[in-house]
Amino acid sequence: MSVVILGSGQLAKMLAEAGNEIGISSTFVVQHGVSADPVAGLGKVRRHDSDDEARECMASLPDVAAVTVETENTASSLLSLLSESYPVRPNTACVVACQNREHERQLLDHLDIPTAPHTVAREFNELSSAVEKIGFPLVLKTLSEGYDGKGQWVVDSAEEWESFDQSTLTLPLLVEKKIDFIREISLIGVRTPAGEIRFYPPAENIHIGGILIASFAPAANFSDKILQQAEANLTKLMEHLDYQGVMAMECFQTADGLLVNELAPRVHNSGHWTMDSDVTSQFENHMRAITGQELGPTQTQKHTLMLNILGEIPATLTAAPEPFSLYDYRKSARPGRKVGHLNLQYSDSKSLLSALQSLAKVWPNELVETLITQIKD
Ligand SMILES: Nc1ncnc2c1ncn2[C@@H]1O[C@H](COP(=O)(O)OP(=O)(O)O)[C@@H](O)[C@H]1O
Ligand SMILES: [Mg+2]
Structure with missing residues (x-):
C-alpha cells in the first residue's frame, strides 16, 4: 500500500518512517527547489512546477491509497485537482479552513467554540x-x-x-x-474515514517568542471537566469537517475554561512526544487513519517531555544524550528553525530533574536551565 505526501520536511519524514513500520510506502510530491533532505532514502521524490505537473507525476504511481499534507499551506487548487483522482485526507476543505485565521475563527464561531x-x-x-x-x-x-x-x-x-x-x-x-492565560495546552485527535475518533492526552506547551519549545504530556492537573470541553470541541470540528487523519487544536487555558487559538490539519509538533510513549505515535495513527486501517492506542499514564532543538543540532548532541531520544530532521542550520527534537520518558519530577541536569552538561542553554529552575520550585 502506498501514500503520497505533499511535502518533504520533518513531518513528511516522520510520517514516512511510521508508514514504513506498518508496510505503507510513501512518495513525496514536492515543488522544484524545495529541499528534500529530510526525506532522503525514505521514498521517491517527484518534483513539479504546477498543479497539472503534480498530477502528471503521480499518474504512474501504483495503488495510491491516500494523498496527505504536512502543512496547511498547501495550495487548495492542487488539493482540489488531486481530489478528482485520489482520496485526499484530510479533505481540501479541512486544509483550507486552517489556511487563513479569519476562516478558522469563522468556523470556530459557527460551531460555538470559544476563542479570544x-x-x-x-x-x-x-x-x-x-x-x-x-x-x-x-x-x-x-x-x-x-x-x-x-x-x-x-x-x-x-x-x-x-x-x-x-x-x-x-x-x-x-x-x-492578548490572553493572560494560565498555560497553553494542545489536544490531538485522530479520526478514521468510518468516523472513529481517538484522542491523545493533552500536552502542556511552552512557547518562547511564539515558537514551541517544550511539551509535557499528559498535561499535569488537567481536570476532567476541561478535558471533556476540549474533546467535545475537537469532536465537533472533526465531525463538521468530515475530518480524516490527525488534527491538532491549540488552546489557551484560562480561569474560565479553554479558548481555542489555532487549528492544524496535520500531525503537530506538540504531538512528537507520542514517538516515545506507550501509545501508537501520531504519525502512525495518521497513516493508519488515512488508509482506512484500525487505529492504535492513544491513552497513557506515562510522562513524556519533548524539547525542540532550534537553529542547529549542537555537536555535543550528535548522539542522543542518555536517557533522551534524539530526532534529527536533517535540515540545514538557520536561526530559530526547528531542526530536531529530544524526547524523554520520565517517572517523576526527581528523575525529570536529574535527566535535565545531565542534559544541561552536554547542551547548556537557557531553556533547560529555566525548566530546571521551574521544577526545583
Ligand atoms: N491572543 C493571544 N494572547 C496571548 N498569547 C498569544 C495570542 N496569540 C498568540 N499568542 C502566543 O503566540 C504563540 C503563537 O501564536 P499562534 O496564533 O499559535 O500562531 P503560530 O503558531 O501560527 O505562529 C501562541 O502559542 C502564544 O504563545
Ligand atoms: Mg500556534
Whole structure:
C-alpha cells in the first residue's frame, strides 16, 4: 500500500518512517527547489512546477491509497485537482479552513467554540476602530502564512500603539485580545474515514517568542471537566469537517475554561512526544487513519517531555544524550528553525530533574536551565 505526501520536511519524514513500520510506502510530491533532505532514502521524490505537473507525476504511481499534507499551506487548487483522482485526507476543505485565521475563527464561531475576542481589519482606515473594539493588550496577526510567531505584533497599551510604526504592517490583519492565560495546552485527535475518533492526552506547551519549545504530556492537573470541553470541541470540528487523519487544536487555558487559538490539519509538533510513549505515535495513527486501517492506542499514564532543538543540532548532541531520544530532521542550520527534537520518558519530577541536569552538561542553554529552575520550585 502506498501514500503520497505533499511535502518533504520533518513531518513528511516522520510520517514516512511510521508508514514504513506498518508496510505503507510513501512518495513525496514536492515543488522544484524545495529541499528534500529530510526525506532522503525514505521514498521517491517527484518534483513539479504546477498543479497539472503534480498530477502528471503521480499518474504512474501504483495503488495510491491516500494523498496527505504536512502543512496547511498547501495550495487548495492542487488539493482540489488531486481530489478528482485520489482520496485526499484530510479533505481540501479541512486544509483550507486552517489556511487563513479569519476562516478558522469563522468556523470556530459557527460551531460555538470559544476563542479570544477578535475582529478583522481589512484596510488601514479600519485599524483604529478594530483596535478600539478589542482594547489593549492585543495581538495583530496576519491572516495567512504565519507560523512560529511570525507575522504577529503584540501591542500592550495605548501609548505603545501611538508610537507603533504602522508601515511595518500588511493588511488584512486579525486583531485579537492578548490572553493572560494560565498555560497553553494542545489536544490531538485522530479520526478514521468510518468516523472513529481517538484522542491523545493533552500536552502542556511552552512557547518562547511564539515558537514551541517544550511539551509535557499528559498535561499535569488537567481536570476532567476541561478535558471533556476540549474533546467535545475537537469532536465537533472533526465531525463538521468530515475530518480524516490527525488534527491538532491549540488552546489557551484560562480561569474560565479553554479558548481555542489555532487549528492544524496535520500531525503537530506538540504531538512528537507520542514517538516515545506507550501509545501508537501520531504519525502512525495518521497513516493508519488515512488508509482506512484500525487505529492504535492513544491513552497513557506515562510522562513524556519533548524539547525542540532550534537553529542547529549542537555537536555535543550528535548522539542522543542518555536517557533522551534524539530526532534529527536533517535540515540545514538557520536561526530559530526547528531542526530536531529530544524526547524523554520520565517517572517523576526527581528523575525529570536529574535527566535535565545531565542534559544541561552536554547542551547548556537557557531553556533547560529555566525548566530546571521551574521544577526545583
Ligand atoms: N491572543 C493571544 N494572547 C496571548 N498569547 C498569544 C495570542 N496569540 C498568540 N499568542 C502566543 O503566540 C504563540 C503563537 O501564536 P499562534 O496564533 O499559535 O500562531 P503560530 O503558531 O501560527 O505562529 C501562541 O502559542 C502564544 O504563545
Ligand atoms: Mg500556534
